[in-house]
Amino acid sequence: MNGMDDFELHCFNTEKIYDWFTSKLEDEVHYYLPFRRTVLTDEFCGNFLITAENPIAVVYSNKMKINVTGTLSVYTSNANTGTYEVQVNRASQPQRNGIQFTQTFSSLNEVRLLLTDPSVTVKGRYCITLHYLLGPPAPICEEVSCYLVDDQERRAGIDSIACEEIGEREELEITLPSGEVTTTYRVTLLKSGCLRIKVRGRECTLPINIKEQVLLCAPPGTIVSCEITDFSCYPQKVIRYSNCWRFDIRVEICQQIQASFPVSIRVPSRLCNPRTSDTLSFFHQKG
Secondary structure (H helix, E strand, O other): OOOOOEEEEEEEEEEEEEEEEEEEEEEEEEEEEEEEOEEEEEEEEEEEOOOOOOEEEEEEOOOOOOOOEEEEEEEEEEOOOEEEEEEEEEEOOOOOOOOOOEEEEEEOEEEEEEEEEOOOOEEEEEEEEEEEOOOEEEEHHHEEEEEEEOOOOEEEOOHHOOOEEEEEEEEEEEOOOOOOOEEEEEEEEEEEEEEEEEOOOOEEEEEEEEEEEEEOOOOOOOOOEEEEEEOOOOOEEEEEEEOEEEEEEEEEEEEEEEEEEEEEEEEEEEOOOOOOOHHHHHHHHOO
């Protein structure tokens, strides 16, 4: 027999591909790390003298980028009400008399003593008690590391990321650049896994749950599958709050998404049998 006469029809199970593409998914997860702050107290006193030639005495200015609370006391021996002002944060403070002033402030940034009667000289003494909270210095991005873990919190690879279709598909009609109108489907995919964050000897596991919507040629009955081909994460920014740090972790996932349907096909083919070993020895003998 020659040609196709000795071929028979054989059936094979395979998949018909309706759509297939690769893409890169980017997202951000946030890790909050609390820290303890220490309450510190400072107290200092000094003398002041305000005259017509030097009518303003700045006795305190907050140079730190934190809120400071405190108590201010001013004592004079030769002043009357109306001869000078106590200004806190550039706001004039009411006085019962010119001899003594004491008040506590929830925010203390600057204290000034201002002469209001140039015909007199005012001298005296002030005392300021400051209270402020100090926390440890913020970490830099180089101190932060991240990697994938499994549900047992063991270091894992990209196969630990699950990808599944969720929800209902939405049928859409779109117009191609050629002007042809075609039907496509909006499909929602969910990537889930676990990410381990390490910073300054402290560790925490964060869940990854990223939803993504894609357009596919995926008619009813097709199976949408998603394969993760690469993964990376890195710290992008560290933000300090009053009692914690926030770490912004960038997550990048490379993937290929496919819509397919199982089919059976018939192919003309011929069964092959392996050759015997003596066939090769025959050629050796001929040579």
